[in-house]
Amino acid sequence: MTLPIKLNDEQQAMLNGERGLAKQMGMRLLVDMAATAGVREFVPITSAHLSGVSPLTGGLGLRQFLAKLAADPEAQVAIPTTLNSAGCDEAQFDEMRITAPHFREHNHEIVEQYTRLGVRPTQSCIPYEWEGVVADGPAAWAESNAICFGNSYTGLITNRESGLSALACALTGYTPKYGLLDERNRRPNLFVVVTTELTDPADFSILGDWIGKQRQSDWEMPYGPIPVIQGLPADLTHEQKKALTAAAANYGCPMLYIDGLAERPSGYFQSRLFFGERELRQRYAELYPDTAVSLIVIGCPQASLGELKATAALLQGKQVSSDAPPLWVFTSSANKAIAEKIGLAEIITGAGALLLENTCPEVVPYDQNWVKHILTNSMKAEHYITSGLNGIPTSVMKLADCVAVAVGELEIEDWRLAETPLADRQMGQTRPLPPLPPRHTSSRKATGAFQAQGRGLPSQKNFTVTGEAFVTNAPITLLGFVNRETGVIEEPGHPANGQSMAGKIAIFPKGSGSTVAPYVLLELYYRGKAPLAIVNTEIDQQSAPACSLEGIPYAYDFDKDIIHHINPGDQIELKRDGDEVTIRVLKRKRDQDYHYV
Incomplete structure (x- = not known):
């Protein structure tokens, strides 16, 4: 394995396993993150905030992974670390009328395992309101509203970490210097003009969400929309600022600037948006029950x-x-x-x-x-x-x-x-949910020999995997739309709906959705229902962390179009030799058996 980054003695000791399994796994993930981001420097961090607490989102994958870490006697976080909101108020569980089996027990187990790692069990999505929490300087936070609030108002410097990457940073005390830790990437890229008076915190919540909804496919925003907002009063309350950043984070906004509130760097604006009385009234009307x-x-x-x-x-x-x-x-x-x-x-x-x-x-x-x-x-x-x-x-x-x-x-x-009876009732909705965007599906079958070269994770050694190809040209939303027990895609409208990734070499562009999604892949792995390997067209911050931590063969960034040259059901080989990963078709699926996804 050729490391893309020079490690100090402490970091090398962690990577070698001299500080225990948990820190070794954490450092291995950070090395992979650095490699995929193309950076060569780690920076020490002042705090971490961990998402992935509720059994609803983390599931069995989270519980088993935490148990594995907690079994290591040296597994302790290296810097002050807080915990995100849990799935219930255990003291008022009965009043919440939760019927999910064993939910309170699983919730308690998750919080207890984090606590054993030295995490402060705040069980709160607002660490910036807690006394004693470090909310400035380089950090690794993994709760979207807290990330946006901290980056925007408190002097915090953090990327939008996943639950797994934030935990890796907490265990090691470091993060790769990439993304928003580089000042050049904190420049605004969107200009928003507010032409109406906003007073209630809900007004600001609607504005933040509206900004994210305007994102266009041709905007170049690798770290998400970073707007400058003009037209807001300089004396915003804590509640108004909080509502604004929490909703802006819905669509990947990691920070924002309020014109006149503080100094801001110059930026390259992808667009200029105007939010006025008409937009505010329209959104309230659409959202009215x-x-x-x-x-x-x-x-x-x-x-x-x-x-x-x-x-x-x-x-x-x-x-x-x-x-x-x-x-x-x-x-x-x-x-x-x-x-x-x-x-x-x-x-x-x-x-x-x-x-x-x-x-x-x-x-x-x-x-x-x-x-x-x-x-x-x-x-x-x-x-x-x-x-x-x-x-x-x-x-x-x-x-x-x-x-x-x-x-x-x-x-x-x-x-x-x-x-x-429940079965006889129509499951009505206040508004029809928007249809899934159209996904291109091809009726043309790839034929003949095919081979392509790609990249792998630095932490992984040589491997050879052969098996049936699962192929889709649509991103996969792991959390909520992949069955945790079977690996079957359960998303109506998705071209692979009803198809299983279990025991196959899964080829898809990347994951989408929540940063807690890696725990779904971990659960599939622990249940024996994970893909044999995962192949993405670009690095996927949902699939890659789980693959890094549990050694699931992973590859990305191929020199040819793998999705349109490999058919679902083809027998393929994924082979790593040194720093190079090769994918090739061994046998095409017969015409009469061919199935397109």
């Missing part, structure tokens, strides 16, 4: 003290109506403790709302026998609850309107389910 609401959630990201004060003020002297949806308010354990001391918690719970800690609306496994439609004041909640593992229709209104619905002052529609 037009069918029955069954649950109201506040606090995504977890509610600050300011948000708790605003909620308590709206609930003062009122009661959540028995004819209205339940109201759940999510916050951190630190903020809840303060709220209890100053009387805010008593007002909120006294009004009949549920005040939850240690969890967040987007990672809860709702019982969909009764949770059919959620109302929130957060575009972050709307984005994640409607997609992925929950897939529940979600509407958005301002906080005051959400509370008004909860106390019966504003009626949308009777929230209670019809007295009909």
Whole structure:
């Protein structure tokens, strides 16, 4: 293995296994990350924040991987490290009416394993609100809203890490100097002009999400949209800034600049966007609930003290109506403790709302026998609850309107389910979900001999893998759309829907979706249902980390079009010799058996 980066004595000792298995695995992943990014320097970091806590997102893959690390007596994080929101409030588990089997036990196991590694079990998606958390300087954070908030407002310097890469950085104390750790990559690339007054935090949430939705395929933004926003007041509240960055992160924004708030570097702007009264009104109209609401959630990201004060003020002297949806308010354990001391918690719970800690609306496994439609004041909640593992229709209104619905002052529609069996009910949605973008499928079968050269991960040794090819020209969303137990693609509209990757050499462009997705691949590996090898057209930050950590053969960046020259079902060979990886067709699938994906 030719290392692309010069290691110091400490780093080399970790890579050699002299500091234990956990740090060796972490350093191996960082070396691979450095190689794929083309950098030759590691920098020490001041803090880490880890995502991948809820059993809903991490699953068996996360639990088994953490158990493997925790079995190493030398496995301890090297720098102050905090933990993201868990999947439930264990103390109020029954009140959350979660029915997923063994969920509380698995949630407890995950938090306990992280704690054994020396991670501070904050169970919070707002580390920037915690006392004692280092939120400036080079870091490795893996929660999208926290990344965008820290990079934008606190002096934090972090990439959008995956759960696995952030953990590797935490164990070793280093990160490759690439991406947003290079000042040149922190320049703005989008100019947004706001021409209407924004006041409520929900207004800012809608703006942040709207910016991400405007992204065009021809924009060159390798690290995501980094907008400059003009037209906002200079005296924004903490809650307004938080709502803006949390929603902007929905579509990959790692940081933003508010014109006039602080100095900013010059940039190359891909486009100039205008957000005015018409756009704001249109989005509120599109997000307004037009069918029955069954649950109201506040606090995504977890509610600050300011948000708790605003909620308590709206609930003062009122009661959540028995004819209205339940109201759940999510916050951190630190903020809840303060709220209890100053009387805010008593007002909120006294009004009949549920005040939850240690969890967040987007990672809860709702019982969909009764949770059919959620109302929130957060575009972050709307984005994640409607997609992925929950897939529940979600509407958005301002906080005051959400509370008004909860106390019966504003009626949308009777929230209670019809007295009909679940199987007989139509699973309605507030708005039709957008169709999947069209994917090109070819009816032309590749023939004849084919061979191509590509790249591999520096940490992997020589290998030869032969097997059946699984091929699709569409990205694969591992979290939520790949069956964790079988490896079958379960995404209607995807050209490979219904096809299994298990036991095959999987060839696809790259992964898409959540940064917690590598744990899905790990679970498939632990269940014996993973692909024999993974081949991407470009480096995939979802597949590559799992392959690096567990030695699943991996290759990318080939000199020829592998997707259109290899057919599904062809017998192929993937071979690594030194630094070179070769893929070649051994036998074409017979015409009568051929199946296109």
